[in-house]
Amino acid sequence: MNLANKRYYPPGRYPEGWYLVEIARNLPKGGLLQKEWMGRQIVAWRDAEGRICVSEAYCPHLGGHLGPDGGGCVRNGRLVCPFHGFEYDATGRCVATPNAPPPRTARLTVYETRELNGLILAWWSPVGREPQWELPEWPDKEWHRLHYGSVRLRGHPQETAENSVDIAHFRYVHGYAAVKQVGDVQVDGAYLCNRFVFRRNVKLLGLPVLTDVAATTHVWGLGYSFVEFHERVSGLKLRQWILSTPIDDTHIKLVVALQIRRWEPGQKWLATLLLRCLPANWLTRFFVSRVKHDVRQDVAIWENKRYQPLPILSRSDGEIMTYRKYCEQFYPDAEESRARVRSLKPAPIHAARGARLGA
């Protein structure tokens, strides 16, 4: 085997955490969808009261697939198996069958679910642990409708989330200028926060709409990052979720969802002009298109890179190793490999042999 060409990944393929299942408005009452998620088939459905159930897609009776492709459906607030008609409620319990009392042990394997800010997320643990932390609900009365884009790619959620502390790549890959970290990366359990500023030259109708930006990234695990942007020239405020979810052993789905803050009293004239004169959906879609452009640049790197457990870092790299240490907690099944990583020597800071992406 040519080891030089082997690609490496972080310690586990499916790190513990909250992962996106679907944008909430895509799952209306009575709706049912299926997907590949964390290397398995799942279904998500919503009953008439709006309760959501996310579970394994296979019926515990004789293995019928409960998703729309398999013939499953939601009827009278229950998920009905297409094979022999067993019916499940939103807790996953079998509550009826066509010809006999429901077997007491017939129960779907369900995942703990949260619906927050228009997103449906479910908890994944490789060792079957209960949720280890909660995600925040961000107030959203003052924000316009969420728009989003998605891409499927070869990659790992630890690698995509690493971008939020990888200050050097903003310059080299995305061409941002004057990128500067503000303060240290803050870590508190499953929460990581990083602040940075940068300059860009994004114009809309000849007006500078993204030129001088302050960003605050809030990370809760490897599947959920939330970034607040404040554009300091126009006064516009944006926020976006970066949601990275393993599909299978190789691929992830990356969803970027974005919102613009509504006009508020005292806002700068440029933000006022944009928010008063342009349809909010149009403006949001414009920013989503910019994000997609940036993500395409990242994808080219992610799809071809390999995980470097002991990176040779330069002074301009930001706090990559703080982030790597933070990530260890999401692999409760990988004690051995965590111990191995801990026993490795810390990455040397070496200004002359720079970062892989340049600095």
Ligand code: FES
């Ligand atoms: S396999 Fe689902 S009811 Fe028989």
Ligand SMILES: [Fe+2]
């Ligand atoms: Fe990036």
